[in-house]
Amino acid sequence: MAAPAPDIGSRSHAQSLDAADPLAPYREQFVHADEGLIYLLGNSLGRLPVASAKRVEQAVGAEWGERLIRGWNDGWLAAPGRIGDKLGALIGAGPGQVVVDDSTTVNLYKAMMAALALRPERTRIITDALNFPSDLYLLEGCVRTLGDRHEIVRLPSADGVTVDLQTLLAAIDERTALVTLSQVVFRSGFLHDAETITRRAREAGALTLWDMSHSVGVVPAALDDWGVDFAVGCTYKYLNGGPGSPAFLYVNAALPAETRSPVWGWFGHREPFRFDLDYRPSEGIDRFRAGSPAVLSLLALEPSVEMILEAGVEAIREKSLALTGCLIDLYDAKLAGAGYQLATPREPHRRGSQISLRHPEAFRIRRAVAEHHQLLIDFREPDTLRLGLAPLYTRFAEVWDAVEALVEVVASEAYLRYSGDRNGLT
Ligand SMILES: Cc1ncc(COP(=O)(O)O)c(C=O)c1O
Numbered sequence: 001m002a003a004p005a006p007d008i009g010s011r012s013h014a015q016s017l018d019a020a021d022p023l024a025p026y027r028e029q030f031v032h033a034d035e036g037l038i039y040l041l042g043n044s045l046g047r048l049p050v051a052s053a054k055r056v057e058q059a060v061g062a063e064w065g066e067r068l069i070r071g072w073n074d075g076w077l078a079a080p081g082r083i084g085d086k087l088g089a090l091i092g093a094g095p096g097q098v099v100v101d102d103s104t105t106v107n108l109y110k111a112m113m114a115a116l117a118l119r120p121e122r123t124r125i126i127t128d129a130l131n132f133p134s135d136l137y138l139l140e141g142c143v144r145t146l147g148d149r150h151e152i153v154r155l156p157s158a159d160g161v162t163v164d165l166q167t168l169l170a171a172i173d174e175r176t177a178l179v180t181l182s183q184v185v186f187r188s189g190f191l192h193d194a195e196t197i198t199r200r201a202r203e204a205g206a207l208t209l210w211d212m213s214h215s216v217g218v219v220p221a222a223l224d225d226w227g228v229d230f231a232v233g234c235t236y237k238y239l240n241g242g243p244g245s246p247a248f249l250y251v252n253a254a255l256p257a258e259t260r261s262p263v264w265g266w267f268g269h270r271e272p273f274r275f276d277l278d279y280r281p282s283e284g285i286d287r288f289r290a291g292s293p294a295v296l297s298l299l300a301l302e303p304s305v306e307m308i309l310e311a312g313v314e315a316i317r318e319k320s321l322a323l324t325g326c327l328i329d330l331y332d333a334k335l336a337g338a339g340y341q342l343a344t345p346r347e348p349h350r351r352g353s354q355i356s357l358r359h360p361e362a363f364r365i366r367r368a369v370a371e372h373h374q375l376l377i378d379f380r381e382p383d384t385l386r387l388g389l390a391p392l393y394t395r396f397a398e399v400w401d402a403v404e405a406l407v408e409v410v411a412s413e414a415y416l417r418y419s420g421d422r423n424g425l426t
């Protein structure tokens with residue numbers, strides 16, 4: 001007799017997925033100060049890896065404390081490039097093209113200004129209305145700085161979730177200087193087809209800048225093979241670098257030698273410790289460095305990048321799709337009936353590692369599940385809940401528990417006990 005089909009809506013089914021999960025042992029490599037907490041915010045601030053805590057302790061005590069200024073020659077100076085190369089292996093970037101330094105916002109600025117300077121005769125910048133606000137503000141600022149010569153084409157989204165690929169491709173032409181998009185959209189988790197868009201941009205002679213903040217470490221990429229020009233991304237999300245950890249910047253080595261950062265700091269100089277009065281940029285990716293790196297944060301990031309390399313981005317992606325797929329199944333079985341609306345594409349190749357749900361009471365629901373069920377998720381105005389599923393430490397059973405919590409606070413009307421006043425809360 002055939003075995004009965006598993007009940008995908010049951011907790012025991014979720015537990016059986018955990019039991020069969022080859023990445024499950026990685027959970028132990030993270031600090032779980034509160035085992036009862038369901039943390040679905042790895043898309044915002046990743047959990048603390050045990051090895052990072054130890055590394056910081058060593059960096060503070062044995063390096064800063066004992067070695068003092070000698071630490072720069074012992075490895076601090078090289079850290080942005082060394083960790084950049086390791087991170088590069090996660091995104092298909094060969095050595096010498098990635099540096100980990102400064103914030104994503106600052107790196108976006110450097111890349112935008114560098115790109116626009118390489119295409120002085122072109123006047124259009126293509127982006128979309130789902131891009132992260134910092135990215136859009138920076139574009140406005142760059143255009144202003146460059147004398148208002150450029151037009152920013154912000155392609156709309158019909159559904160607030162996706163942007164039509166054909167519309168995007170059609171917008172790229174010989175007037176386009178730069179195409180800049182978030183590979184995974186922060187609000188909806190929509191995954192752009194970066195390879196196809198990059199190919200079209202190259203055919204049109206335009207440059208590309210991808211913001212990989214929500215994809216690095218969870219979505220495989222092949223930046224060198226695709227011919228991407230620039231990429232940036234946060235390291236405190238799925239890379240678990242800790243609050244405010246420095247971002248990465250990828251600059252394709254095939255770009256011309258005159259590709260320049262707009263921030264001519266001493267760390268970008270060919271020989272910073274000669275203290276020359278005139279600027280001579282470093283030849284490699286170091287010319288995109290500006291000033292002293294945030295060493296402690298860099299060192300905190302390194303063990304996590306190594307852990308992700310060891311686990312493998314392909315395996316992480318496989319589990320990520322299984323987790324988000326599980327949540328979509330549970331959405332169909334339970335959440336849709338409770339008034340939630342799925343705001344992430346269903347097709348695996350069109351989504352990253354988060355699921356977004358809309359609900360008119362999203363703000364109060366977020367507060368209610370935190371108080372009543374120890375479930376941490378986030379809220380984006382006006383009505384969106386985001387559930388980030390970090391594959392190295394999120395269990396299928398937690399996804400199941402999160403869905404139960406979301407259903408329960410609506411069914412019991414527990415959310416009505418909370419104010420809808422925003423009061424400056426994130
Ligand atoms: C897609 C995206 N781009 C840029 C940023 C800005 O990063 P930072 O604050 O490190 O500059 C964020 C922050 O969450 C983001 O999600």
